[in-house]
Amino acid sequence: MSKSVTLKEKYPPGDFAIWIIIYVELVTFGLLFAGYAFSRRSHIEMFNDSQLLLNQTSGFINTLILITSSYFVVKAVQSVTGMRQESIKESNLRASKWLLYAIMCGIAFLVIKFLEFYHIFGEGITLSTNKFFMFYLLLTVFHFMHVLLGSVILFNIYKKTRTEGYTPDDHRGFETGASYWHMVDLLWIVLFPLVYIIR
Amino acid sequence: MPNRKRTLEYVWIILVILTIFAYLLGYLKLIGTSLVGVLLLSTFIKGQLVIDHFMGLKTVKLKYRLIPTVWLGIVISLIAAAYYLPVAAVH
Numbered sequence: 001m002s003k004s005v006t007l008k009e010k011y012p013p014g015d016f017a018i019w020i021i022i023y024v025e026l027v028t029f030g031l032l033f034a035g036y037a038f039s040r041r042s043h044i045e046m047f048n049d050s051q052l053l054l055n056q057t058s059g060f061i062n063t064l065i066l067i068t069s070s071y072f073v074v075k076a077v078q079s080v081t082g083m084r085q086e087s088i089k090e091s092n093l094r095a096s097k098w099l100l101y102a103i104m105c106g107i108a109f110l111v112i113k114f115l116e117f118y119h120i121f122g123e124g125i126t127l128s129t130n131k132f133f134m135f136y137l138l139l140t141v142f143h144f145m146h147v148l149l150g151s152v153i154l155f156n157i158y159k160k161t162r163t164e165g166y167t168p169d170d171h172r173g174f175e176t177g178a179s180y181w182h183m184v185d186l187l188w189i190v191l192f193p194l195v196y197i198i199r
Numbered sequence: 200m201p202n203r204k205r206t207l208e209y210v211w212i213i214l215v216i217l218t219i220f221a222y223l224l225g226y227l228k229l230i231g232t233s234l235v236g237v238l239l240l241s242t243f244i245k246g247q248l249v250i251d252h253f254m255g256l257k258t259v260k261l262k263y264r265l266i267p268t269v270w271l272g273i274v275i276s277l278i279a280a281a282y283y284l285p286v287a288a289v290h
Contacts, residue, residue, distance in 0.1 A: 011260075026267060074207055194278060197230060
């Protein structure tokens, strides 16, 4: 009778401070998600009619983009966490390749979202149009800013990989940025069905 | 390592399939009272896969994994409650 024991890491990947930020962000968005859902109860028809102005296909494509970018970031993290002293150059190079794909996904997300905002604002819609668009703009613009910041963070990590800046003993900053990016993905995974699909 | 690598690919495929499922529910206008529950369950599964395999919390002490998992459970439950509870129950 043998019993397998999996040793758990003591702390989550990356700097612990990023996890405090992540937990605070999750709570903030969680309140907005709940606010949207409960406001909808009192204005179901208005929410359903307003939702028709959104482009579900662009929301769907953006979900695929973020999921795929997160996958690329995990592959990049694996490249640096699995590196040895003699493979620093190749590992950084491999990580930079995956990061570049992830950054391109981030830019694609931002462009698609920008076009969606352009269309929405072109229709004369603002925060005060109605409650649906108030929540829609609060949630999606706030999230857009997170993707923008996440892309800048990934780009800075990418630059460091190009100079072989990560070593077997020093890649915590890499994992910190990656954790932030996955949080952005997690938030969109809830936002997409809530705002674009459920009616 | 090879197993972990393959796991990531499987996770990505499941996430894509569940996203296509959500999109089709909306696109084909199939979303209704019963399917909202299924959609929310699939959203929980997607979120948990990201927490476990992308954020890497599956191999970390339980308390750190539980924080986002509990957050996800509460948020999904609140959305379900807002959708399913009779309107009079909250007024």
